[in-house]
Amino acid sequence: MEESxxxxxxxxxxxxxxxxxxxxxxxxLKAVDGVDLKVHQHETVGLVGESGCGKSTLGRAILxxxxxxxxxxxxxxxxxxxxxxxxxREIRRQMQMIFQDPFASLNPRYNVLQAVKAxxxxxxxxxxxxxxxxxLEMLSYVGLNESxxxxxxxxxxxxxxxxxxxxxxxxxxxxxVVCDExxxxxxxxxxxxxxxxxxxxQSEKQVSYLFISHDLSVVRYLCDTVMVMYLxxxxxxxxxxxxxxxxxHPYTRALLSAIPIPDVAERPKRIVLEGDVPSPLNPPSxxxxxxxxxxxxxxxxxxxxxxxxxxGKHKVACHFAGKI
Amino acid sequence: xxxxxxxxxxxxxxxxxENKKHVxxxxxxxxxxxxHTTLGIVGESGCGKSITASSILGLLPKGAGYVAEGExxxxxxxxxxxxxxxxxxxxxxxxxxxxxxPMTSLNPVYRIETQMTEMLKxxxxxxxxxxxxxxxxxxxxxxxxxxxxxxxxxxxxQLSGGMRQRVMIAMALSTNPKILIAxxxxxxxxxxxxxxxxxxxxxxxESTGTAIMMITHDMGVIAEMSDYVLVMYAGRVxxxxxxxxxFRNPMHPYTQGLLKSIPRSDQDSEELFTIEGxxxxxxxxxxxxxxxxxxxxxxxxxxxxxxxxVELENGHQIAxxxxxxxx
Numbered sequence: 001m002e003e004s005x006x007x008x009x010x011x012x013x014x015x016x017x018x019x020x021x022x023x024x025x026x027x028x029l030k031a032v033d034g035v036d037l038k039v040h041q042h043e044t045v046g047l048v049g050e051s052g053c054g055k056s057t058l059g060r061a062i063l064x065x066x067x068x069x070x071x072x073x074x075x076x077x078x079x080x081x082x083x084x085x086x087x088x089r090e091i092r093r094q095m096q097m098i099f100q101d102p103f104a105s106l107n108p109r110y111n112v113l114q115a116v117k118a119x120x121x122x123x124x125x126x127x128x129x130x131x132x133x134x135x136l137e138m139l140s141y142v143g144l145n146e147s148x149x150x151x152x153x154x155x156x157x158x159x160x161x162x163x164x165x166x167x168x169x170x171x172x173x174x175x176x177v178v179c180d181e182x183x184x185x186x187x188x189x190x191x192x193x194x195x196x197x198x199x200x201x202q203s204e205k206q207v208s209y210l211f212i213s214h215d216l217s218v219v220r221y222l223c224d225t226v227m228v229m230y231l232x233x234x235x236x237x238x239x240x241x242x243x244x245x246x247x248x249h250p251y252t253r254a255l256l257s258a259i260p261i262p263d264v265a266e267r268p269k270r271i272v273l274e275g276d277v278p279s280p281l282n283p284p285s286x287x288x289x290x291x292x293x294x295x296x297x298x299x300x301x302x303x304x305x306x307x308x309x310x311x312g313k314h315k316v317a318c319h320f321a322g323k324i
Numbered sequence: 325x326x327x328x329x330x331x332x333x334x335x336x337x338x339x340x341x342e343n344k345k346h347v348x349x350x351x352x353x354x355x356x357x358x359x360h361t362t363l364g365i366v367g368e369s370g371c372g373k374s375i376t377a378s379s380i381l382g383l384l385p386k387g388a389g390y391v392a393e394g395e396x397x398x399x400x401x402x403x404x405x406x407x408x409x410x411x412x413x414x415x416x417x418x419x420x421x422x423x424x425x426p427m428t429s430l431n432p433v434y435r436i437e438t439q440m441t442e443m444l445k446x447x448x449x450x451x452x453x454x455x456x457x458x459x460x461x462x463x464x465x466x467x468x469x470x471x472x473x474x475x476x477x478x479x480x481x482q483l484s485g486g487m488r489q490r491v492m493i494a495m496a497l498s499t500n501p502k503i504l505i506a507x508x509x510x511x512x513x514x515x516x517x518x519x520x521x522x523x524x525x526x527x528x529x530e531s532t533g534t535a536i537m538m539i540t541h542d543m544g545v546i547a548e549m550s551d552y553v554l555v556m557y558a559g560r561v562x563x564x565x566x567x568x569x570x571f572r573n574p575m576h577p578y579t580q581g582l583l584k585s586i587p588r589s590d591q592d593s594e595e596l597f598t599i600e601g602x603x604x605x606x607x608x609x610x611x612x613x614x615x616x617x618x619x620x621x622x623x624x625x626x627x628x629x630x631x632x633x634v635e636l637e638n639g640h641q642i643a644x645x646x647x648x649x650x651x
Contacts, residue, residue, distance in 0.1 A: 050514035051514055188541065189581065189598065190368075192586075192597065195596055217586070217587040220587065244590075255515060260519075260522070261588070262583060272520055276484045277514075
C-alpha cells in the first residue's frame with residue numbers, strides 16, 4: 001500500500017444541515033464536521049461509528065449526493081466539490097455506491113438483466129446486443145447464472161439481490177465504490193458469501209472501497225485502513241492492525257469491547273459506556289466524547305483535541321493518547 | 325425429577341397460505357426451560373425461532389397460524405389449549421415478552437407512566453394509584469433509568485432507543501413474571517447500548533431468578549448471555565447443548581458452518597467459510613434433512629429421511645445422521 005497513489009481525498013470536508021423554519025431559532029446540525037480522508041488505489045477504507053455519527057452523510061457527501069457545505073473533495077487530482085450536475089455525470093461513472101437494503105435500491109419493475117444493463121444504457125456504451133452480453137457476463141461473475149436474467153427482485157433472496165446490486169455497481173468498471181452497510185440486512189451464512197464476493201471483486205477489478213459499517217468485525221475482515229467516527233468527527237484512524245490491536249482512543253476501545261464475541265473463552269472485562277450519544281444538534285464543548293469518557297478532565301471540556309499522529313499512520317484525537 | 329418451568333414437547337406450527345393450503349413452519353420442536361437460566365434460540369431469518377416464541381404466548385397471527393401438534397407445558401399444565409381469556413392470565417403475569425423495536429411496542433400518544441400503570445392494573449385491578457406510581461418508579465430505577473420521576477411523565481419519542489428498551493424491560497418485569505421471552509431485544513440498538521442492555525438483563529436474571537428465552541441471530545449475543553443454546557434451521561431443531569459445549573464442540577454441520585462463517589473482531593481471517601446455497605422455502609421443504617442440500621456431508625440417507633435426535637451423555641443433542649452410528 002506504500003507506493004500506491006491517492007485516488008480520492010477530502011480536505012476539511014463539512015456537511016451542515018440547517019433548520020430554516022420561519023420564526024424558529026436557527027439550529028445547525030454538524031453531521032460531518034471537518035473530515036480529512038485519503039483513499040489510495042486498490043485500498044479498502046472502513047468507516048465505523050454508531051448510528052447518527054455522520055458516517056453515511058460523509059459517504060454521500062463524497063459522491064456529492066449531498067452538496068458539501070465546505071471543504072474539498074479531490075478525485076484523481078481534480079477538485080470536484082464545485083462540479084455541476086452535468087460534470088458530475090462523467091465522474092459518477094467512476095464512482096458508484098452500494099446501499100444497505102438491496103430491495104429498496106432495485107426497481108421492482110426491472111428484471112435483473114435490465115437493472116444490471118441500465119448503467120450501460122445511460123452511459124450509452126456499445127450496441128444493445130453488446131450491452132446485454134456484458135450484463136450477462138457480469139451476472140455470471142457475481143455468481144448468478146443466466147436463469148436469473150429474467151427474474152424480478154421479489155423473486156430472489158436478499159443475498160441474490162445484493163449480488164445484483166454489486167453487479168450493477170461494477171458494470172461500468174468504477175475506480176471507487178462507496179458501500180453503505182452492504183451486508184447489514186443479510187443473514188450470517190449469506191453475509192459470508194457476499195463479503196467473499198466483495199473481496200474477490202476488489203482484488204480482481206482493482207477498485208477502492210469506502211466501506212461504511214457499524215459492524216467492526218466485518219470491517220476487520222474486509223478493510224486495510226479504518227477510521228472511527230463519533231459525532232461528525234474522526235476520532236481515530238490508521239491501519240487495521242493499529243486500530244484493532246493498539247487502539248488508543250477511549251471510544252474505539254469501548255466500541256471494540258462492546259462487541260459480543262461468538263466464543264466462550266474468558267475475555268477481559270468489558271468497558272461499558274455510560275449513557276447515550278449526545279444530540280448532534282448540541283454536542284458537548286471541547287472533546288465530543290468527554291460526556292461518556294471515563295478519563296475526561298477539565299482540559300477535555302475546554303480544548304478540542306486535534307487528530308494527531310501517534311505513531312506512523314496511526315492518528316488519534318485525544319489529549320491523553322498514548323498515556324492511557 | 326421435578327417438572328420444568330416450561331416445556332415444549334414435539335410442537336408443530338402450521339401456517340395457512342393464501343391458496344388455503346396448510347404448511348408446517350416448524351416441526352418436532354422440543355425444549356425445556358428452568359428458572360435462573362437463559363435459553364438462547366439462534367437461527368437465521370425464517371428458521372421459526374420467533375413463531376415458536378409467539379406460540380408459547382398464544383400470539384400466532386389469528387387465522388394464519390396455529391399450533392397443530394404438541395404441547396406447551398407451563399409448570400406441567402398444557403397452555404396450548406387455553407382459551408384467549410385464560411391466556412390473558414398467563415401473558416404478562418407468568419410470561420412476559422419484549423420485542424426488537426421498542427418504538428413500535430410503546431404507544432406514542434401515552435406517557436410512560438400511563439402505559440406502565442395499564443399493565444399493572446390489568447393484572448391487579450385493585451392496585452391504588454400511589455402503589456402503581458411507586459411500583460413504576462421502583463422498576464425504572466431497577467433498570468437503570470436516570471431521573472425516573474421525570475421519565476414517567478415523558479412520551480416514548482422523548483427517550484432514546486436504549487432508554488425505550490429499558491422501559492420495555494421494566495414493564496415486562498413489573499408483574500414478576502416467571503419467564504421473560506426476549507425476541508432480538510438488542511438488534512436495533514448500537515453496540516455500546518447493546519452492551520448496556522445485555523449487562524442489565526444478566527443482572528436482572530441473577531437478582532430476580534426469571535428464566536429468559538433469548539431469541540437472536542447473533543452468535544456473539546448467545547455466547548455472552550445464554551446458559552443453553554437451541555440451534556434452529558428451517559423449522560427444525562438441529563442442535564441443543566450447554567453454551568460452552570456448543571461453542572467448543574459444535575457437532576451439527578450447520579452449526580459448524582455458521583460459527584466458521586462469522587467474521588471476528590478479535591482476530592484476523594483470510595477468507596470466510598461459506599455455506600453455499602440458501603434456506604429452502606416453506607412450500608418446498610425436502611422430506612429428508614432440511615440442511616441436506618447445503619451440507620458437505622450429505623448422503624443418500626439424508627435426502628430420504630429426517631435424522632432422529634441423538635443425545636450424548638453430557639446432554640448434547642444433535643439431529644444428524646452422522647452421529648446415528650456412534651450411539
